[in-house]
Amino acid sequence: xxxxxxxxxxxxxxxxxxxxxxxxxxxxxxxxxxxxxxxxxxxxxxxxxxxxxxxxxxxxxxxxxxxxxxxxxxxxxxxxxxxxxxxxxxxxxxxxxxxxxxxxxxxxxxxxxxxxxxxxxxxxxxxxxxxxxxxxxxxxxxxxxxxxxxxxxxxxxxxxxxxxxxxxxxxxxxxxxxxxxxxxxxxxxxxxxxxxxxxxxxxxxxxxxxxxxxxxxxxxxxxxxxxxxxxxxxxxxxxxxxxxxxxxxxxxxxxxxxxxxxxxxxxxxxxxxxxxxxxxxxxxxxxxxxxxxxxxxxxxxxxxxxxxxxxxxxxxxxxxxxxxxxxxxxxxxxxxxxxxxxxxxxxxxxxxxxxxxxxxxxxxxxxxxxxxxxxxxxxxxxxxxxxxxxx
Numbered sequence: 001x002x003x004x005x006x007x008x009x010x011x012x013x014x015x016x017x018x019x020x021x022x023x024x025x026x027x028x029x030x031x032x033x034x035x036x037x038x039x040x041x042x043x044x045x046x047x048x049x050x051x052x053x054x055x056x057x058x059x060x061x062x063x064x065x066x067x068x069x070x071x072x073x074x075x076x077x078x079x080x081x082x083x084x085x086x087x088x089x090x091x092x093x094x095x096x097x098x099x100x101x102x103x104x105x106x107x108x109x110x111x112x113x114x115x116x117x118x119x120x121x122x123x124x125x126x127x128x129x130x131x132x133x134x135x136x137x138x139x140x141x142x143x144x145x146x147x148x149x150x151x152x153x154x155x156x157x158x159x160x161x162x163x164x165x166x167x168x169x170x171x172x173x174x175x176x177x178x179x180x181x182x183x184x185x186x187x188x189x190x191x192x193x194x195x196x197x198x199x200x201x202x203x204x205x206x207x208x209x210x211x212x213x214x215x216x217x218x219x220x221x222x223x224x225x226x227x228x229x230x231x232x233x234x235x236x237x238x239x240x241x242x243x244x245x246x247x248x249x250x251x252x253x254x255x256x257x258x259x260x261x262x263x264x265x266x267x268x269x270x271x272x273x274x275x276x277x278x279x280x281x282x283x284x285x286x287x288x289x290x291x292x293x294x295x296x297x298x299x300x301x302x303x304x305x306x307x308x309x310x311x312x313x314x315x316x317x318x319x320x321x322x323x324x325x326x327x328x329x330x331x332x333x334x335x336x337x338x339x340x341x342x343x344x345x346x347x348x349x350x351x352x353x354x355x356x357x358x359x360x361x362x363x364x365x366x367x368x369x370x371x372x373x374x375x376x377x378x379x380x381x382x383x384x385x386x387x388x389x390x391x
Contacts, residue, residue, distance in 0.1 A: 008353055038051065072145070072147075076145070078097075079093070079097075080135035081135050088124055115129050117131055142196055149172055153167030153168055169349055172192070190248065208385065212375065214238040221281060222244070223287060224246070225247045225255060226247060226251060231245055231255075243269075244269045256270060279310070280311040284311070286317045289308070289318065292304075294322050296352050320364070320387075321383045321384070357384055372386065372387070
């Protein structure tokens with residue numbers, strides 16, 4: 001590692017397990033390991049579905065990389081958009097993508113097994129239930145393509161853990177591990193990651209606009225605004241708002257073109273700078289922090305939250321939105337497996353980490369915010385929302 005990283009707190013449940021529950025889990029572990037119990041579980045209707053489900057889960061863990069490569073292959077061949085309007089047979093698809101039919105058939109049948117595609121009449125293939133969103137939302141395909149960098153870095157997982165910042169993903173996000181990146185990094189890098197952020201932000205933006213009422217605010221400062229995807233959609237959603245955008249100079253140069261093309265120049269002000277080195281602009285009664293905190297270590301997040309607090313007037317509001325770690329108290333254990341992805345993605349990216357809502361709420365409180373609350377939203381897998389007020 002090039003510098004020390006945060007050591008995150010363990011989930012509260014690790015510390016709060018009652019002695020009797022600990023002993024029960026150890027007993028259960030011995031039960032799972034018993035060959036006799038395993039055979040019996042397959043013969044008993046009440047337990048056979050549990051054993052079969054766990055067997056499938058283990059297989060999915062082993063085969064997960066193949067699944068992701070099937071998805072990547074479909075994206076690179078543009079199969080989802082190709083089949084969106086009209087199903088096609090294997091001969092027609094092979095002619096369009098330039099692959100031999102026997103090999104292409106393996107990809108298509110694998111995509112069918114993963115519900116990305118479906119078999120239709122007369123030997124044709126069409127979109128499956130998981131293929132439809134792939135065709136409709138370009139941001140998903142952009143992230144699938146982008147994740148190829150992560151998988152390259154993780155080919156040797158132990159070597160990756162020792163040298164996480166030396167891979168392709170770290171090079172893709174220069175600001176995440178280089179405080180001076182804006183002064184010397186290739187401008188193309190800023191354009192590259194800004195395009196990805198804009199393309200992949202749609203679901204997060206929708207969660208924010210559907211959850212938080214902006215009617216009582218007059219001016220919003222979006223810190224880490226990127227190309228202005230969120231700011232532009234917020235402007236359309238709340239026409240009364242004035243909006244300020246703060247980000248690195250090469251990033252806001254890209255945002256400027258986007259704002260002009262949407263005819264929003266009169267309502268938006270650009271404030272280039274680095275929150276590591278520069279004060280934030282004042283005048284806004286609300287600050288939004290969308291997918292920013294998790295890119296940085298605790299000391300940087302503390303510094304940023306303190307600057308936001310200083311920039312806000314009395315009764316000003318901070319809205320923080322990003323993917324957050326699931327906890328036992330969330331009652332969302334079915335989504336907790338997404339934590340595994342974000343833990344490794346953020347490690348590969350730089351110095352950031354996935355935090356629980358409770359950790360972020362504590363950091364906001366330390367910065368001076370009160371009435372820090374978590375807003376219930378429909379799809380926490382995209383982002384969770386925290387609100388704090390300066391009083």
